[in-house]
Amino acid sequence: MRTDRLILRRWRHSDREPFARLNADPRVMEFFPQPLSAGESDALADRIEAHFEERGFGLYAAELGEDGSFIGYVGLAAPRFSAHFTPAVEIGWRLDAAYWGRGLATEGAREIVRHAFEDLGLTALVSFTAPANVRSVRVMEKLGMTHDPADDFDHPGLADGDPLRRHVLYRLVNS
Numbered sequence: 001m002r003t004d005r006l007i008l009r010r011w012r013h014s015d016r017e018p019f020a021r022l023n024a025d026p027r028v029m030e031f032f033p034q035p036l037s038a039g040e041s042d043a044l045a046d047r048i049e050a051h052f053e054e055r056g057f058g059l060y061a062a063e064l065g066e067d068g069s070f071i072g073y074v075g076l077a078a079p080r081f082s083a084h085f086t087p088a089v090e091i092g093w094r095l096d097a098a099y100w101g102r103g104l105a106t107e108g109a110r111e112i113v114r115h116a117f118e119d120l121g122l123t124a125l126v127s128f129t130a131p132a133n134v135r136s137v138r139v140m141e142k143l144g145m146t147h148d149p150a151d152d153f154d155h156p157g158l159a160d161g162d163p164l165r166r167h168v169l170y171r172l173v174n175s
């Protein structure tokens with residue numbers, strides 16, 4: 001898929017090195033338990049590939065159209081945990097911090113919403129994060145996603161008492 005500035009595509013082996021670099025950056029991983037080692041980053045890339053094989057869609061590699069740089073991912077993933085809103089398809093994003101603040105996540109995510117509803121026939125998407133992740137919440141808002149505080153939940157992958165455990169849930173319904 002293409003947008004004005006981005007190409008959203010399946011992953012290549014050459015994406016793994018820049019992906020490991022951004023996953024090792026504490027700024028990128030501020031709202032996750034910790035930055036990832038190179039091995040953990042590769043394992044995540046393997047899980048993303050497996051999701052494409054199983055579901056036919058996934059977290060697409062995001063490449064800058066102007067110079068072909070791999071800058072992160074924008075796409076879709078089915079949460080592997082169970083919660084009050086699952087099964088569901090999540091729209092998500094993670095970009096190298098050097099590219100933040102230019103509207104790229106929102107631009108890519110708008111194309112992913114179109115893909116989800118028009119090409120894949122999905123009827124609804126969710127997105128979730130720790131409420132302090134204001135950049136991510138802002139992308140959700142710009143996509144027109146809505147938030148009902150009654151949907152907020154404790155992430156089952158995080159321990160009781162972990163300050164990141166509480167999550168806000170945003171929804172988008174294809175109308």
Ligand SMILES: CC(C)(COP(=O)(O)OP(=O)(O)OC[C@H]1O[C@@H](n2cnc3c(N)ncnc32)[C@H](O)[C@@H]1OP(=O)(O)O)[C@@H](O)C(=O)NCCC(=O)NCCS
Pocket residue numbers: 027028029031092093094095096099100101102103104105106107128129130133134135136138139
């Ligand atoms: C979340 C993320 C993908 C956003 O990427 P991005 O390309 O910078 O996003 P956009 O430029 O499209 O939008 C960011 C919005 O946040 C706003 N923002 C940035 N910093 C902010 C701050 N400190 N306080 C409030 N708003 C802020 C921007 O102004 C922009 O909103 P605007 O268009 O209304 O001005 C990027 O920050 C990232 O990769 N974060 C780390 C990974 C992550 O947390 N992913 C989400 C997990 S759920």
